[in-house]
Amino acid sequence: MSVPILEMKNIDKSFSGVKVLNDVQLTVYPGEVHALMGENGAGKSTLMNILMGVHSADKGEILLNGTKIVNSSPKEAMENSISMIHQELNPVLDMDVSENIFLGREIKKGTSGIFSHVNRKQMRKETQELFDSIGIDISPSSLMRNLSVAQSQLVEIIKAISISARIVIMDEPTSAITDKEVEILFEQIRRLKEKGVAVIYISHKMEEIFSIADSITVLRDGQYIATDKASSLDRDKLIKLMVGRELTEIFPKSEAAIGDVVMRVEKYSYEPKVKNVSFELRKGEILGIAGLVGAGRSELVEALFGVHKSAKGSLSINGKEVQINHTGDAISNKIALITEDRKQTGLNLNASIEDNITIVSLDQLFPHGIINNQKESAVVDESIIKFGVKAASKKNRVNSLSGGNQQKVVIAKWLLTEPEIIIMDEPTRGIDVGAKRDIYLLIGDLVKSGKSVLMISSEIQEIMGVADRILVMAEGRITGSLERKDFSQEKIMYYASQFNRGNENEETE
Amino acid sequence: MKKLNNVMNGQLMRELGIVIVFAVILAILMILSPNAFARPANLMNIFKQASINGILAMGMMFVIISGGIDLSVGSIVALTGVVAASFAHPGEYPLIVPVILAVSIGLLIGWFNGLGIAYGKIPPFIVTLGMMTIIRGAALIVSGGAPVFGVTDEFEAIAGAFLFDKIPLLVVYFITITILSAYILTKTVFGRRVYAIGGNEISAAFSGIKVEKVRIMVYMISGMLAGFAGLLLASRTVSGIPTAGQSYELDAIAAVIIGGVSMSGGSGKWYGTVIGALLIAVIGNGLDILNVSSHYQLVIKGAIIIVAVLLDVKGKEKTT
Numbered sequence: 001m002s003v004p005i006l007e008m009k010n011i012d013k014s015f016s017g018v019k020v021l022n023d024v025q026l027t028v029y030p031g032e033v034h035a036l037m038g039e040n041g042a043g044k045s046t047l048m049n050i051l052m053g054v055h056s057a058d059k060g061e062i063l064l065n066g067t068k069i070v071n072s073s074p075k076e077a078m079e080n081s082i083s084m085i086h087q088e089l090n091p092v093l094d095m096d097v098s099e100n101i102f103l104g105r106e107i108k109k110g111t112s113g114i115f116s117h118v119n120r121k122q123m124r125k126e127t128q129e130l131f132d133s134i135g136i137d138i139s140p141s142s143l144m145r146n147l148s149v150a151q152s153q154l155v156e157i158i159k160a161i162s163i164s165a166r167i168v169i170m171d172e173p174t175s176a177i178t179d180k181e182v183e184i185l186f187e188q189i190r191r192l193k194e195k196g197v198a199v200i201y202i203s204h205k206m207e208e209i210f211s212i213a214d215s216i217t218v219l220r221d222g223q224y225i226a227t228d229k230a231s232s233l234d235r236d237k238l239i240k241l242m243v244g245r246e247l248t249e250i251f252p253k254s255e256a257a258i259g260d261v262v263m264r265v266e267k268y269s270y271e272p273k274v275k276n277v278s279f280e281l282r283k284g285e286i287l288g289i290a291g292l293v294g295a296g297r298s299e300l301v302e303a304l305f306g307v308h309k310s311a312k313g314s315l316s317i318n319g320k321e322v323q324i325n326h327t328g329d330a331i332s333n334k335i336a337l338i339t340e341d342r343k344q345t346g347l348n349l350n351a352s353i354e355d356n357i358t359i360v361s362l363d364q365l366f367p368h369g370i371i372n373n374q375k376e377s378a379v380v381d382e383s384i385i386k387f388g389v390k391a392a393s394k395k396n397r398v399n400s401l402s403g404g405n406q407q408k409v410v411i412a413k414w415l416l417t418e419p420e421i422i423i424m425d426e427p428t429r430g431i432d433v434g435a436k437r438d439i440y441l442l443i444g445d446l447v448k449s450g451k452s453v454l455m456i457s458s459e460i461q462e463i464m465g466v467a468d469r470i471l472v473m474a475e476g477r478i479t480g481s482l483e484r485k486d487f488s489q490e491k492i493m494y495y496a497s498q499f500n501r502g503n504e505n506e507e508t509e
Numbered sequence: 510m511k512k513l514n515n516v517m518n519g520q521l522m523r524e525l526g527i528v529i530v531f532a533v534i535l536a537i538l539m540i541l542s543p544n545a546f547a548r549p550a551n552l553m554n555i556f557k558q559a560s561i562n563g564i565l566a567m568g569m570m571f572v573i574i575s576g577g578i579d580l581s582v583g584s585i586v587a588l589t590g591v592v593a594a595s596f597a598h599p600g601e602y603p604l605i606v607p608v609i610l611a612v613s614i615g616l617l618i619g620w621f622n623g624l625g626i627a628y629g630k631i632p633p634f635i636v637t638l639g640m641m642t643i644i645r646g647a648a649l650i651v652s653g654g655a656p657v658f659g660v661t662d663e664f665e666a667i668a669g670a671f672l673f674d675k676i677p678l679l680v681v682y683f684i685t686i687t688i689l690s691a692y693i694l695t696k697t698v699f700g701r702r703v704y705a706i707g708g709n710e711i712s713a714a715f716s717g718i719k720v721e722k723v724r725i726m727v728y729m730i731s732g733m734l735a736g737f738a739g740l741l742l743a744s745r746t747v748s749g750i751p752t753a754g755q756s757y758e759l760d761a762i763a764a765v766i767i768g769g770v771s772m773s774g775g776s777g778k779w780y781g782t783v784i785g786a787l788l789i790a791v792i793g794n795g796l797d798i799l800n801v802s803s804h805y806q807l808v809i810k811g812a813i814i815i816v817a818v819l820l821d822v823k824g825k826e827k828t829t
Contacts, residue, residue, distance in 0.1 A: 307715065328717040337715065345715045348708035350775040359705055360716045362698040369698045413716075 003066060005030040005198050006051075006167055011060035013046055013222075018403060020046050021057075024224045026200075026217055028167065033189060033199045035213035035230065039242055039459055043222040044202050048169050052084050053077045075104065083160040084169040091144040091152055098127035098140040101159045130162055134188060154181060161188060168192060169200045174208060186212055204292065205497070206235050218242055239489050243461050251440055251465025256447040258468065259283035261319075263335075263421055263452065265304065268313030273299035275476040277313070281421065286443060286453045288467030290460065291496045296476035297456045298340055301423045305330045305337040317421075331360060336419035338410055340426040340456070346410040347398050354380045354394040356409055361416045383412040388438065404435030411442065422446060423454045428462065440466055460492055474498045527769055527781060530816075531788050538795035545798045553677070559790035560683035561586075561745075563783065564738045565757060566764035567690040568731030570782045573765050574694075575727045576707040576774025577633035581622060582735035582761055584644035585615050586754030589739030591648050594657040594749025597664035604663045608740060615736020616729055618644060623725030641758070648751040657749035668744035679741060686734065691779040703727060708775025763814045764789055772818075788813070 006028040013021040021043045028034045036044050049055045051062065053071030062069055064080055071077040074084075091100050099106075102123045109119040127140035136158065138151055147155065153173065160168050174182050189199055189212060203209060209216065209230070216233060218225040218241040225241050233241075263281040268274060273296040281287050289297045303311035306324040314321055317333050324330050330337070339345040347356050357380050358365065365379065366372060380394050389408045391401060398409055407427070414422070424443070428436040443453055443466060457463040463470055464487045472480040472495035480495030539547045565582050572579045592614060593607035618640065625636040670678045694700040702723045705713040714720050738757075743749045768785030770777025789810065796806045 305715075326717075326719065327715055328719060331717040339715060344709075345712050348705055348712050348775065350708035351704060355701065355704070359701065359713075359718075362701060366698055371696050371698060371701065373696075 003030075004028060004063075005065055007063040007066075008047070008051065009061050009063070011047065011050060012058045013043075013050060013055065014058060019222060021050075021222045024060075024219060024222070026224075027227065028198045028200060029215075030166070030196045030198050031193050032214040033193065033201050033212050035201045035203070035209045035216045036219070037202075037209065037216055037238065037242055038219035038225075039461075042219040042242075044219060045171060046222075047219070048084060048171060048200065048202070051077065051082060051169065078104070078163060078165075081164070081166040082169070083163045083165040083167075084171065085153075085156050085160045085173050086171055091155065093145040094143065096124075096141050096143055097138060097147070097155055098123040100144055100155060101127050101130070101140075101162060103159075105163075130158060134158065135184070154184070157185060157188065161192065165197065167198045167200065169202075171202045172204070173201075174203065174205065182208075206238070206493075209238075210235070236490075239493070243489060251462070253444070253465060256284040256444070256450075258285045259450075262317065263454075264316040264319075266314045266316075268300065268303060268311065268315070270296075270299055270303040270308050270311040273476050274303055274311070277473075277476075277478055279471055279478065279481075281452050281454055283452055284447045284450055285469065286447055286455060286467045288463040288470040289454065289456045289473060290458075290463050290470050290492050291473035293458055295473040295496065297473050298425050299476075300473070301337060301425055301454065301456065302339075305335060305423065307337075331417060331419075334418070334420040336360075336414035336417055336422045338414050338422065338424045338427055340429060342403070342406050342410055347406060347413075349399045350397065352395050353384070353389065353391055353398055353401070353409055356398050357383050357394075357413045357416060360413055364417065379416070383416055387412040387415075387442075407435065407439070411439070415446075419451070421452050421454065423456075425456045426458065427455065428457070428459070436462075460489055464489070464492070472496050527767060527784055527788075530813075531784050531791075534788065534791060534795070538791065538798075542795070542798050546795055551794070551798075553680070555787070555790045555794045556680045556683070557677045558794060559786045560677075560679040561738050561741055562757065562760045562764060562789060563683045563786035564686050564734050564741070565761035566768075566782050566786045567686050567779075568734035569758075569761040570690065570765045570768075570770055570777065570779065571694070571703055571727040572633070572731045573762070573770050573772065574707045574774060574777050575703045575724060576710065577626065577724070577727065578637060578762070578772075579619075579622065579728060579731045580634065580637040580758050581618060581640040581644055582731060582738075583754040583757035583759075584641045584648065585618055585732060585735035586739040586742055586757055587751055588618075588644050588648040588651065589614050589736040590743035590746075590753055591652040591657055591749035591751050593664075593740045594660055594743045595651070597660040597743075599659070599661045604661070604667075607664065608667070611740035611743075612733055612736045615739065616733040619729040619732020619735075620725060622732065623728035626728065627721035627724040645751075652749060652751040654751065656751070658747070660743070660747055664744055665747050666744075668741045679745070682737075682741065686737075687779065687783055694779055699723070699726065704775055706774075760789060763810070766818055767814060 004027045006026070008024070008026040011021050011024045012019070024043065024047055026036070026047065036047070038044050046055065050057045051071065053073045053076050056072065062071065069080055071080060071082070077083075092103065095103070098120070107119045107122045107126070108116040109122070124140040131138060131140065136154060138147065138155065144152060144155070157170070157173060160170075173185060192199060201209070201213060213230045215227060216230050216238065217227040218238070220242060260283055261280045262283050265280070266278045268277045275296075277300055279287070289300070291297050299308070302308055304315060304324070306327045306329050309325070315324060316322065322329070322333050324333065343349060348359070354376065358376055362371070365375065383389075384391070384394060387408045389401075389412060390405055398406055401409065427439050443455070446453055455463070455467065457466075468484055470482045470487065470492065471478050472482070472492055474496055479498040480491070482491060545551060565586070568582065569579055589611035593611040596602050596607040596610055597604070622636055622640055625631050626633050629636070668679050672678060672681050694703065702713070702718050705716070705718060706720050706723050710720055739754065742753055746753070764785035765777070765782050766772065766785070767788055768777065768781030768783070770781060792810060792813065793806060796809065
């Protein structure tokens with residue numbers, strides 16, 4: 001462990017004005033497994049994407065064996081012997097396994113240049129040899145389309161390893177594979193270590209980290225926090241490093257009077273994502289839903305909101321059972337859903353700020369179906385001021401706004417319907433600290449005025465800071481419910497990882 | 510300066526662009542042919558020539574803004590023309606019968622298109638392409654493959670008469686339908702929803718919009734206007750011709766696209782479509798007067814469509 005194989009120094013990166021990495025460093029030695037830890041949004045994936053040449057850093061440098069390198073594309077990174085297994089797989093489905101393994105570096109035969117052609121036979125043969133040496137039973141000639149998720153992930157892993165890389169990045173490599181396959185993976189990682197290859201390992205699963213990692217680097221909110229030997233850390237210390245701040249400072253918790261049950265959900269299912277979920281939401285309450293990404297939280301609230309027609313279960317509002325077959329039914333029952341993905345589900349990016357704000361409330365504002373421009377304009381002006389949307393003109397397209405301002409437009413749009421129950425799915429995702437604080441304050445105001453909030457968040461300290469009560473979901477079920485006095489990081493993590501063995505769960509950052 | 514930038518980018522630039530193109534072409538034709546082209550009677554004639562395509566284009570505009578396409582309108586023109594002419598023989602039915610039939614057949618076909626697209630989840634291109642062929646076949650079957658002649662004078666007057674002895678009724682219909690379409694598109698909740706589903710269908714569905722219903726409605730509007738256009742064409746040609754209206758759908762799409770409506774849906778203005786329809790008529794009329802062969806006219810028309818879409822694409826690049 002003399003010379004580091006990789007040094008990333010003073011890395012800065014911003015996306016549309018939001019700083020996601022601030023002076024981050026990472027030092028990795030040959031032959032070690034280096035875990036990169038941090039919560040969702042801490043900047044792990046961004047840092048790795050910079051290393052892989054997917055993004056370019058705004059500032060900072062990357063040294064490989066002491067020599068400065070610039071990776072401006074994944075191909076260059078590969079040429080620098082760095083390879084990455086992504087958490088979201090991108091195989092070419094209509095190519096076979098060997099073609100995927102050799103994608104971008106196909107074995108050619110005949111003359112070089114444009115007249116060379118691919119030597120499939122050789123590629124299949126080498127793939128078979130590779131699989132035999134590892135003990136994997138997948139045919140090199142089967143189509144990727146016909147493989148299971150676990151098998152595809154194995155192929156991706158083998159592909160990354162086969163590039164005779166000196167640095168292999170694994171981003172949540174075990175999110176879709178079974179315990180047995182995890183063993184195969186760890187066996188491969190140990191072999192890589194023996195050969196002096198460095199592995200950068202990203203995972204949320206603590207047990208994995210402590211069983212495979214040699215060193216651990218922790219990031220938090222885009223900042224470098226610490227690097228230490230895995231042997232000198234334990235679970236608690238690690239979590240403290242990952243969270244590490246006084247919750248009360250950032251989360252202005254306002255106390256609202258909690259009243260009667262306003263919404264009762266009984267045996268709600270949307271197979272296979274949501275299984276038999278029951279809970280109650282009270283007036284003035286902020287109910288958090290915690291869990292890992294992929295636990296079925298978004299699907300649950302979408303099902304409640306009438307997005308998924310095949311969802312089953314009963315829903316009562318103020319003690320009266322209601323039928324919700326369509327989002328319109330939910331809206332007329334005074335429910336609002338502020339979705340996670342602004343671009344996909346939240347906004348019409350082509351349309352103006354004004355059109356976006358009023359689109360849900362048109363029926364309420366203009367019951368005869370005829371739009372009164374003056375009235376619309378007045379309503380929109382009021383919303384823009386109330387929610388602090390910063391824009392040159394309300395006629396501008398929402399496309400032109402920053403993430404935080406777009407989120408304010410989404411919130412303005414939904415609160416214009418004067419809902420009683422406000423569901424927020426990751427309301428602070430991808431926005432900066434200032435805008436986050438505005439949203440926390442807004443949530444406080446909402447419950448003070450007697451409304452109820454159901455909030456999904458993957459940031460544990462956020463949900464602990466804001467919620468009155470937390471439901472924890474794993475694999476579509478509610479696995480735990482915590483009162484505010486019982487909140488703790490450990491308990492939430494414990495409930496969030498109540499998996500059934502061998503099941504697939506997808507974690508994404 | 511910043512304000513000027515706002516004015517010059519995106520939507521406005523695109524619409525201004527087409528106005529400028531229109532003005533330039535008008536100016537060139539007036540200079541080249543001051544006596545024939547610029548005569549008031551000829552200008553009225555251009556309006557008249559633009560009318561049927563303009564009416565189809567209004568329906569097409571709703572469809573394209575909603576993110577779809579309707580290839581069946583040309584065939585609907587033929588079928589409804591044949592049916593209307595068949596019910597317009599002297600001494601058989603009152604005039605209202607062919608009128609109602611033409612419009613409601615168009616409406617019905619549009620409804621079928623909408624059902625296939627909204628609930629069958631078949632791409633609009635496929636549904637309306639199939640429907641185009643089916644309805645063309647239906648027009649040939651209904652007419653026995655031969656034109657239907659022998660209509661009443663009143664039927665002929667539907668498209669042939671003049672308002673105040675001056676303004677062709679065709680132009681009156683065009684203007685009326687344009688005003689109605691513009692009103693629906695810009696001043697009603699329904700119109701706003703057409704833009705919303707074209708801009709982002711998923712967010713529209715999350716916003717409580719019944720996307721399927723809105724989709725069906727736009728195809729019904731397009732079908733109904735095509736039925737009306739079929740009636741007008743039959744009246745104007747004093748016959749129902751089963752092979753009429755071929756490639757009318759393409760002219761209608763061209764008018765909409767030239768007018769700055771984006772093929773990907775969610776944006777576009779009604780007046781752009783009007784200019785698009787007028788521009789196509791102006792080119793045809795002007796080139797006729799200049800004795801340009803109809804073969805060359807096709808080439809010029811096609812080039813203008815491509816240039817218009819080029820403006821569309823460039824305009825988008827600037828805003829993103």
